[in-house]
Amino acid sequence: MEAVRALLVGVLLTVAVVVQASVLARLGLPGAAPQLVVVAVAGVALAGGPAAGAIAGFAAGLLADVAPPAVSPIGLSALVLVLVGWSTGLLRGSLPRLPARLAAVAAVTVAALAAASGLAMMLGAHPGPWPALAAHWSVAAAYDVALGLLLLPPVGWFWRRLDPPPLRGYPA
């Protein structure tokens, strides 16, 4: 069951990266592109805890940095998404209800985009004026709340369905 769950999470993250690049980025939605990859990692973290979230973040980040047409240094998204997965997973226990989890997704989106901009600036990129960036991040956070509404419940449900069965012969 662990293997099946890991495989399904891998498929989810791959689909998220491909759909992000081929569909969501090309839609031309006003203000920003929805960050499906961030929502997927947050969903796995809120279902599975900090360790699962960190590994999912690492894998998703590497995929996003390596899939065409990325040119940013490989590992940049991985670095940011590991922290996203870990911190969201830590909040799993204290956020039992969906609205609070969606607020966490919005906060985490802004934090991830800000961290990525900061890292990119340290490596020499010039993201542009701060007010435009802040507006960009807020709109992306709003889109991610909508995506989270669609994605978080199914991910949580599948995660629990695929829980490994308790060991037989031992007290529960």
Next chain:
Amino acid sequence: MLLGLLLLAAFVLVTLDAKAGRDSPLDGVRGAAGRVLGPIESGVAAVAGGIGHLATGAAWSGGPTERADRLARENAALRAQLGTTPTPADEDAANRLLRLAGTRGLRIVPARIVALGAGLGFSWTATLDAGSDDGLRPDLTVLTGDGLVGRVSRVSPTTATVLLATDPSSHVGVRLGRTGDIGVVSGQSGALLRLEMLAADAGPRVGDTVATYGSAGGRPFAARVVVGRVTRIMPGAVGSGAAALVAPAVRFSSLDLVGVVVAAPRVAHRRSTTVQRPPPVVPAPTGGP
């Protein structure tokens, strides 16, 4: 513990890749991912495009005539999706592209943009559904009938990555259409591009057209491709030429069909010319003793 290990691994990867640039040892990973994920991205883009055509073709309606109209539209949309009848927008873009190539003598490979960057970092790149199997190589100009889109930065067998002109690391040598002065246009991660003139006294004016200067052999940039139009003059930095903002001629938010210039226009061999010295003027003999 796990967190520390993962962070360390990611940090090492970033350092390796960032320092090495194009010869990075991790470049092979990008190539392999391009081979696998590129066709998947093309497929997903095609499916999404088909669904989009169907969605815009369908309409909420009732009544028999409205239903007949709706069915006729859905039929047209389905045919468009199958590629047998292009949509008007597609045809318009294709016509403009072919007209530009024809009048300039450029040899182009047409391609579609199937994906835009998915990573969190700031890079403005796009994936094409044509690759080295179609004759593409790195450092070729990508354009539409409206103007410059960018240049090819890497290729895999079936896909290629385009560095768009709006990327902060894209620098294009340009000429002002009005005066012929030379400058550099760089991307700013946003809608407008930044123009910096080389000469301190070159004065760009609002409305001036900016076109590519052209590189040797047309790689990476073919000559005289329109980049955009000056929209605002900015107070220049000390010690350099005037700076201005340029609105790109291409709408980057709706890129679809593009052309990649694979061969520079053929130039006839130039012959040297001279001007014959005029024969010396012999004064007319004056009459007289």
